[in-house]
Amino acid sequence: MKADFWNDRWQRNQIGFHNSEIHPLLTRYWPMLELTNDARVLVPLAGKSLDVRWLIAQGHDVTAVELNKLAVEAFFREQQWSATQTHRPQHIVFHHEALEFWVGDFFAIRKEDLSAFDGVYDCAALIALPAEMRSGYVDAVSALLKPGAKYLLVSLEYPDENMSGPPFAIDSSKITRLFHTSFSIHCHGKHPSEVKGQPCFEIVYTLQRL
Ligand SMILES: C[S@@+](CC[C@H](N)C(=O)[O-])C[C@H]1O[C@@H](n2cnc3c(N)ncnc32)[C@H](O)[C@@H]1O
Known part of the structure; x- marks a missing residue:
């Protein structure tokens, strides 16, 4: 997906992927990572997810990354958090505690x-x-992690013919292929869910950077 695709989604407020509640699989599985409260946590492609707030409430130092500025402005507005901004060559960084x-x-x-x-x-x-x-994404994430870093991944499975992504179905053999050279991988089972009105499964993995 090109940047234009996502910017257009945010511009038109076509953000069916956004959850108005904290993801129950986050609160259920995050403790399994056994990270210390002050751990530094990365949230790539974050949207304006409320899960960011939950991770901060656990005491973590959180760095979220999102392509679209409207999404990040909406995040701070909805949380009623003020932020200061700094400018980097290719990014704007919003800081709040x-x-x-x-x-x-x-x-x-x-x-x-x-x-x-x-x-x-x-x-x-x-x-x-x-x-x-x-x-390329897995390489980019891996490069930002300490050895031994823990990774909670929520993937998705549905019969491919049922719909076109995003979100894309990524089965366990593809997860293994993507991650096995840099991570140990544990699958924690399938959770029935729904996407675009179609039944699907969310699959939870915990990974550890080798
Ligand atoms: C499916 S949404 C999920 C957002 C969030 N994780 C959630 O659960 O609500 C994917 C998000 O990734 C962002 N995105 C896509 N490509 C990106 C990139 N190259 N860098 C940063 N963000 C990106 C999009 O703008 C979009 O908000």
């Missing part, structure tokens, strides 16, 4: 821009990307 919200292309963030992370929360991020972008 333990949160840095980077506006711009996730793929343009360099390892040198940020201290390494202890954890990642990936919800509707990997599955938002078409097949040809996924290994």
Whole structure:
């Protein structure tokens, strides 16, 4: 998906992917990562997800990244949080206490821009990307992590013929192919869900950076 696709979705407020509640699989599975409260956590392709707020409430230092500025402005407005802004060559960074919200292309963030992370929360991020972008995404996330960093991934499965993505169905063999060289992988089962009115399964994985 090109930037135009997502910017257009935000511009038209066609954001069916946005959850008005904290994701129940986050609150259920995040404790399994056993991260310390002060862990540095990365949330790629964050939208204006309320899950960011929940992660901060756990005491984590959170860095979220989102392409679209309207989304990030909406996040701060809806949370009623003020933010200061700093300008980087390719990003605007909104700062609020333990949160840095980077506006711009996730793929343009360099390892040198940020201290390494202890954890990642990936919800509707990997599955938002078409097949040809996924290994580049996994490399980009991996480069930002400490060895041993923990990763909570919520993937999606549905019969491919039922709909076209995003979100894309990514089965466990594809997850293994994408992650096995840099991560250990544990699958925690399927949770029935619905996307675009179609039944599907959300699949939870915990990964650990080798
Ligand atoms: C399916 S939405 C999910 C948002 C959020 N994770 C959630 O669960 O609500 C994917 C988001 O990724 C953003 N996005 C897409 N490509 C991106 C990129 N290259 N860099 C940063 N954000 C990107 C889009 O603007 C969109 O808000």
